[in-house]
Amino acid sequence: MATLHTRASARLMMAPAVILLLAWMIVPLGMTLYFSLLRYNLLMPGMESFTGLGNYVYFLTDPAFGTALANTLLLVGGVLAITVIGGTGLALLLDQPFFGRGIVRLLVIAPFFVMPTVSALVWKTMLMHPVNGLFAWIARSLGFAPVDWFADLPLLSIILIVAWQWLPFATLILLTALQSLDEEQKEAAEMDGAGAVSRFVYIVLPHLARAMTVVVLIETIFLLSVFAEILVTTNGGPGVQTTTITYLVYMQALLQFDVGGASAGGIVAVVLANIVAIFLIRLIGKNLDR
Amino acid sequence: MARAASARRRIAFTIIGWAVGFLVFFPILWTVLTSFKSEGTAIAIPPQFLFFDWTAENYATVQSRSNYLRHMTNSIVISLGSTLLGLLIAIPAAWAMAFSPTRRTKDVLMWMLSTKMLPAVGVLVPIYLLFRDFGLLDSRAGLTAVLTMINLPIIVWMLYTYFREIPADILEAARMDGASLGKEIVYVLAPMAVPGIASTLLLNVILAWNEAFWTLNLSTSQAAPLTAFIAAYSSPEGLFWAKLSAASTLAIAPILVLGWFAQRQLVRGLTFGAVK
Incomplete structure (x- = not known):
């Protein structure tokens, strides 16, 4: 009796969250799927017609799609490489005892709390400006020609900005994992004569592997949706040099008002994200059983 | 030596x-x-x-020229509003899953997590059209609703991982000692649940404050929070570095302080309990 009662009330307590999330997922996604099969442009109201997979063919054969896919992969891959390697280094550093370590840790994690539009604009103007920027001044002081970041290396510039924002996340998670490492194991290895490098390769790195996987998967989910940094710096340009899948869909939807094409693109983005999500869900699910 | x-x-x-x-x-x-x-x-x-x-x-100019306080207020209303609304929906759900788990609890949690992985552009078009038809574009209510939904899975998950650590035996002990349900909640459950709820609140205010996909796409001027307001500084002719810096400093300072307090919860919240 009691269990039946609790079970019923448990269902009731979960209902609002479950129903809302279900609606949030199914209604818009269903609409996107439906729109993706229509010829539908907001500039030509009343002209909607069924076109089957026409929008998908159009989206996938658009030369911009190939570039956008490559840009997306470069952006995600570049940021992941910088944050995982840099984050490991920073985590190892912050794991050492030194004076003022707590304050340094606060300084290192700070970029994560800066809103994307602020960090993108601050980097673009005050640091990367080819004439008045700080980087240009440093380059000239050292006798080099300053780099015109957003004209010559637009995608790299965005990668650097986004990497700066996500470096704290990787650092913090890897540091947390590092601190759960058994000290005795390290000491035992040290006594057995293992050097710093082999201790790192054979003890620390395997211990960090799971945390690294978590960092890679979660960052990928967020990085596939990088948007604000592109909007306020390059608008996807020059040409389509910094257009990602997310940005391409945005342009099609809110700049060209092509509802059908943008919806097809949205579905493509969902499929791409799902490939990553499956791995992540499995990993977290495994952890839940422990 | x-x-x-x-x-x-x-x-x-x-x-x-x-x-x-x-x-x-x-x-x-x-x-x-x-x-x-x-x-x-x-x-x-x-x-x-x-x-x-x-x-x-610069601080004075930023306020007088662009009504900075309005955007600050928008940010506060939207981030705090969406978080409180999310907590209201999530606390009962997380509570039920932590204390009366069934065989399907894990599947429900996993499914909730998967909704978070839906890329925003996948639902941009319908949400935009729905907002347009219901007059929700550039409204605080609309943005609050969207941010509630996108952060709801994280809120449920974080609360779940905290609630799960509350020993269920202690409730029974209180009951045996003759505590009424009201007393049980006030004296036994609340003190153990509040820290977890507070951490969840903190992290989600930060996430909502910095959210910059929906806020940029669904607001223009009236309801624009700071993310969207700062984006307006990107036009080349409107580029004044000192004023951009003043506006930016005000926009990040409060959340940076909150973030420093929330650093431990950050790991737990954003890895869905996978790293603690």
């Missing part, structure tokens, strides 16, 4: 650590410094680091 070596090592790491920390933090420091310069000093070459005429006029 050994002690001297370890002291030297400590000093070396102190120098390296502070140098690296300074470098990573530098863009933020530079923004704060620039906000106190005149526009001329802000773009001066060589750059002026500390010895310039400090002025607070």
Whole structure:
């Protein structure tokens, strides 16, 4: 009796969250799927017609799609490489005892709390400006020609900005994992004569592997949706040099008002994200059983 | 000998650590410094680091020219509103899953997580059209609703991981001692649940404050929070470095302080309990 009662009330307590999330997922996604099969442009109201997979063919054969896919992969891959390697280094550093370590840790994690539009604009103007920027001044002081970041290396510039924002996340998670490492194991290895490098390769790195996987998967989910940094710096340009899948869909939807094409693109983005999500869900699910 | 070596090592790491920390933090420091310069000093070459005429006029200008306080208020209303609404929906759900788990609880949690992985562009078009038809574009209510939904899975998950750590036996013990349901909640459950709820609140206010896909796409002026307001500084002719810096400093300062308090919860919240 009691269990039946609790079970019923448990269902009731979960209902609002479950129903809302279900609606949030199914209604818009269903609409996107439906729109993706229509010829539908907001500039030509009343002209909607069924076109089957026409929008998908159009989206996938658009030369911009190939570039956008490559840009997306470069952006995600570049940021992941910088944050995982840099984050490991920073985590190892912050794991050492030194004076003022707590304050340094606060300084290192700070970029994560800066809103994307602020960090993108601050980097673009005050640091990367080819004439008045700080980087240009440093380059000239050292006798080099300053780099015109957003004209010559637009995608790299965005990668650097986004990497700066996500470096704290990787650092913090890897540091947390590092601190759960058994000290005795390290000491035992040290006594057995293992050097710093082999201790790192054979003890620390395997211990960090799971945390690294978590960092890679979660960052990928967020990085596939990088948007604000592109909007306020390059608008996807020059040409389509910094257009990602997310940005391409945005342009099609809110700049060209092509509802059908943008919806097809949205579905493509969902499929791409799902490939990553499956791995992540499995990993977290495994952890839940422990 | 050994002690001297370890002291030297400590000093070396102190120098390296502070140098690296300074470098990573530098863009933020530079923004704060620039906000106190005149526009001329802000773009001066060589750059002026500390010895310039400090002025607070940018802060006054930013407020008088663009009604900064309105956007600040929007940010506060939207981030706090969406978080509180999310907690209201999530607390019962997380509670039920933590204390009366069924065979399907894990599947429900996993499914909730999967909704978070839905890329925003996948639902941009219908949400935009629905908002347009219901008059929700550029409204605080609309943005609050969207942010509630996108952060709801994280809120449920975080609360679940906290609630799961509350020993269920303690409830029974209280019941045996003759505590009524009301007393049980006030004296036994609340003290154990509040820290977890507070951490969840903190992290989600931060996430909502910095959210910059929906806020940029669904607001223009009236309801624009700080993310969207700062984006307006991206037009080339409107680029005033000192004023951009003043607006940015005000936009990030409160959340940076909250973030420093929430650093431990950050790991737990954003990895869905996978790393603690």
